[in-house]
Amino acid sequence: MASYPSIDAELLRSFVAIADHGGFTRAAEAVNRTQSAVSMQMKRLEEDVLQRSLFERDGRQVKLTPEGQVLLGYARRILKLHGEVLTTLREPHMVGSVRIGTPDDYVMRFLPGILSRFAQSYPLVQVEVHCEPSYLLLQRRDLDLSIVTREPGTEIGQLLRRERFVWAEAPGFYTHEQRPIPLAMFNTDCFCRAWACNALDGLDIAYRVAYTSPSLSALLAVVGAGLAVSAQLQSIVPPELRLLGQAEGMPELPLASIMLLRSERNRSQASETLAEHIIEGFRL
Template sequence: MSSYPGIDSELLRTFVAIADLGGFTRAAEAVNRTQSAVSMQMKRLEEDVVQRSLFERDGRQVRLTAEGQVLLGYARRILKLHGEVINTLREPHMVGSVRIGTPDDYVMRFLPGILSRFAQAYPMVQVEVHCESSSQLLQRQDLDLSIVTRMPGDEIGQLLRQERFVWAEAQGFSPHEQTPLPLAMFNSDCFCRTWACNALDAMERDYRVAYTSPSLSAIMAVVSAGLAVTAQLQSLITPDLRILGKAENLPELPMSSIVLLRNTRTQSPVTECLAEHIAEGFRL
């Protein structure tokens, strides 16, 4: 059976830094080594380990060779697996399950990236997601973490993000010109629906809630078909929709505060770690 030299993960880490930063000098700063030490590492990687030229040098510019590009893909995967192994074995308490609650509108926009990064770091943790309105989540006592919407000045828990609600309709359609104004909104216990209706009542504009659903995807499907206007967080407005305002005789909507609530009775290293991932994800 043939034997091959092992590849030190520190060599791969330096190699990836050079590829990402475009040179030995910046990579040396990133990995906290001298430039000469980085050069020696790469000489060892090229000559003793892979026995291939990995870099093309043009003055101060450094580019990867074809072999270097191949190694880069493998290096990223090896380092990713290395990190997962260390996280799993060094932190054996990071096993178990965590129950989080969130309104449906945050699921598509924020949760995929958050849960993907968390799963990569802690693959042994089971995450159970419950999608309900903010008012329903505030009544539950069985969740470890809850993401809810609050009015500015009425925040509780950890503030994740502040964002404005906006009116929107499909490009190429004009349901805002209809009387009464057709709305597609979440069900009646949604903060957003209450704020939108209160704003229309204050300006005495006639409207009707023509479509309701607990699902954001269902609401957006109705709006994208040109059947109604909706009010949602600005970050949820997709390119096929356009934001409406005073020019369309629609009132300004309030800012919202998205906050994270912790259940003090079920706090653990697992729930706190996921809470940190959630906070980071809402900052992106």
């Protein structure tokens, strides 16, 4: 079997810094080394380890050769795996499970990024996601964390963000001009449904609740087909739908509060750390 020299992770880290910062001087600052030390590292990487030229100089700028571009992709992957190994082995206490409850509303919009970042840092923690409406989540006592939507003045827990409800329909259908307006809304226990109906009543606009479901994806599918108008939090309305406002004769809807609830009985380091990721994720 052929024997090849190994590549030190510190060499790759300096190499990636040069590629990201476009030069040796700024890269040296990023990796907390002198410029001469970084230059020696790259000389070793090019001449002793890979025996390939990795850089082209264009004035003060440094560009990667084709071989350097190939190495850059591998280097990023190697350093990512290197970090994951260290995190996994140095944080053995971060194991176990966290049970989180959330309405269907936030699953596609917020959770993928939150859970992806959490899994990268704490791959041994198992996360159970329970999707239920807010009013049901408030009744549960077996969850470590819950994300719920609350009316102003009824907030409990920690505020993640305040956001306005908006009207949405499929572009090109002008469903809002029908009388009565067909609505696609969550089931009757959702206060946002009451908000939508009360707002239309206030302008004496005829409507009918034509479609109901506990599933956001089902409601958005109905709206996307041009069959109904819906009222949802602005951040979870897909960009392919058209927002409606006063210019279209639709009433303005109130702001809602998205809150994070922590269990008083089931707190753990894993649940508190995931809570921090959730707080950060809702700021994005």
